[in-house]
Amino acid sequence: MAKSNAPITEHLAYLLAQANREINRQLELRLSKEGVPVEQWRILKVLSDGDGHSMGDLADAVLLNHPTLTKMIDRMVSDALVYRVQDPNDRRKVLMFISDRGKVLCKKLNSLAVDQEEHILESYGDKSTSELKRLLESLIDSSN
Amino acid sequence: MAKSNAPITEHLAYLLAQANREINRQLELRLSKEGVPVEQWRILKVLSDGDGHSMGDLADAVLLNHPTLTKMIDRMVSDALVYRVQDPNDRRKVLMFISDRGKVLCKKLNSLAVDQEEHILESYGDKSTSELKRLLESLIDSSN
DNA sequence: CTTCAATTGTTGAATATTCAATATTTTCAA
DNA sequence: TTGAAAATATTGAATATTCAACAATTGAAG
Numbered sequence: 644m645a646k647s648n649a650p651i652t653e654h655l656a657y658l659l660a661q662a663n664r665e666i667n668r669q670l671e672l673r674l675s676k677e678g679v680p681v682e683q684w685r686i687l688k689v690l691s692d693g694d695g696h697s698m699g700d701l702a703d704a705v706l707l708n709h710p711t712l713t714k715m716i717d718r719m720v721s722d723a724l725v726y727r728v729q730d731p732n733d734r735r736k737v738l739m740f741i742s743d744r745g746k747v748l749c750k751k752l753n754s755l756a757v758d759q760e761e762h763i764l765e766s767y768g769d770k771s772t773s774e775l776k777r778l779l780e781s782l783i784d785s786s787n
Numbered sequence: 788m789a790k791s792n793a794p795i796t797e798h799l800a801y802l803l804a805q806a807n808r809e810i811n812r813q814l815e816l817r818l819s820k821e822g823v824p825v826e827q828w829r830i831l832k833v834l835s836d837g838d839g840h841s842m843g844d845l846a847d848a849v850l851l852n853h854p855t856l857t858k859m860i861d862r863m864v865s866d867a868l869v870y871r872v873q874d875p876n877d878r879r880k881v882l883m884f885i886s887d888r889g890k891v892l893c894k895k896l897n898s899l900a901v902d903q904e905e906h907i908l909e910s911y912g913d914k915s916t917s918e919l920k921r922l923l924e925s926l927i928d929s930s931n
Numbered sequence: 932c933t934t935c936a937a938t939t940g941t942t943g944a945a946t947a948t949t950c951a952a953t954a955t956t957t958t959c960a961a
Numbered sequence: 962t963t964g965a966a967a968a969t970a971t972t973g974a975a976t977a978t979t980c981a982a983c984a985a986t987t988g989a990a991g
Contacts, residue, residue: 646901647894647897647898647900647901648835648897650832651829651832651833651848653920654900654904655810655904655907655916655919655920655923656810656811656814656825656900656903657829658920658923658924658927659803659806659807659810659811659923660807660811660850661850661923661927662803662807662923662926662927663803663804663806663807664850665926665927665930666799666800666803666926666930667800667803667804669930670800681800685795685801688794688795689795691792697969697970698969698970698971699968699969699970704795706804706805706808707948708948708949709969709970709971710948710949710950710970710971710972711947711948711949712970713970713971713972714947714948714971714972715947733956733957733968733969734955734956734957735955735956735957735968735969735970736956736968736969736970737969737970737971750791753791753792754791756791756798756800757791759800760798760799763799763926766929766930767925767926767929767930771922771925771926772799774918774922775799775919775922775923775926776797776799776802778915778918778919778922779802779803779805779806779919780802781911781915782806782809782810782907782911782915782919783802783805783806783809785910785911786809786810786813786910786911841939841940842939842940842941843938843939843940851978852978852979853939853940853941854940854941854942854978854979854980855977855978855979856940857940857941857942858941858942858977858978859977861941877938877939877986877987878985878986878987879938879939879940879985879986879987880938880939880940880986881939881940881941932991933990933991934989934990934991935988935989935990935991936987936988936989936990937986937987937988937989938985938986938987938988939984939985939986939987940983940984940985940986941982941983941984941985942981942982942983942984943980943981943982943983944979944980944981944982945978945979945980945981946977946978946979946980947976947977947978947979948975948976948977948978949974949975949976949977950973950974950975950976951972951973951974951975952971952972952973952974953970953971953972953973954969954970954971954972955968955969955970955971956967956968956969956970957966957967957968957969958965958966958967958968959964959965959966959967960963960964960965960966961962961963961964961965
């Protein structure tokens with residue numbers, strides 16, 4: 644039986660929040676070299692496959708809710724990183740695409756992100772990293 | 788060598804964000820029964836030791852930055868869950884304490900949170916959970 | 932001692948996020 | 962075929978967060 648008086652630092656929810664906050668902070672720091680928030684990097688990366696993604700799909704993929712995504716996309720369209728196309732098969736939908744400018748930026752961001760992953764591998768270890776990834780994936784799976 | 792064209796779902800930062808989002812959403816759902824955001828539960832839990840905690844310490848412990856914490860504490864003071872005392876040893880500091888009312892609420896919240904942890908244990912497994920916790924702690928350690 | 936830098940917490944303005952309501956299009960049952 | 966319900970994206974108002982500036986206190990060097 645779980646103890647209700649356990650310190651907060653022993654709760655899974657807290658450990659996840661703490662780890663996420665720290666890793667995200669580090670990534671943020673790298674990406675700030677290009678003046679881009681983490682969410683925009685995610686968006687560019689998802690759109691990098693060249694396919695059109697609806698706003699709904701994209702929102703799920705980049706962990707943002709719809710209105711937040713809409714407004715972030717507005718900014719990215721202003722910056723000419725992505726563009727909207729109405730889905731010809733279902734005109735309720737908007738398909739998002741990455742622009743050439745977006746692709747160029749995405750490459751730079753990818754190398755900054757890889758830089759971070761390598762840094763983690765060094766200090767945290769190869770074994771631990773892949774084991775952690777495996778466990779996280781499995782946790783996410785079991786939560787659906 | 789890490790691949791820069793790896794899908795975003797393979798990045799540790801993304802997996803952490805995704806897992807954190809999901810687990811936090813579940814916890815939020817439970818705590819909403821008492822109308823309390825997750826951060827307030829964390830605050831109450833940290834203050835449950837009965838000691839006075841400065842705003843700075845508290846901000847670190849509950850993963851909020853200072854201005855956000857100040858404003859959340861303002862609300863909690865209005866709700867009579869916590870109270871401020873000026874630190875007699877260092878009058879720049881404010882020491883936060885939990886009230887009796889806060890303690891009562893905290894107990895209810897704890898059992899809701901334990902409920903969630905038990906639910907995770909069931910669907911995700913005892914072994915995986917403790918192994919994941921261990922790896923997260925170690926990741927956090929190695930990031931300092 | 933005095934003064935200047937560092938620490939601590941709060942405030943207000945700027946920014947971002949969220950919730951509820953809306954508009955548009957599609958689906959599907961009658 | 963029509964009309965109601967569902968799906969999709971956006972908008973605007975309400976709310977929350979963040980950044981930079983501020984005030985108060987302490988520490989420490991000269």
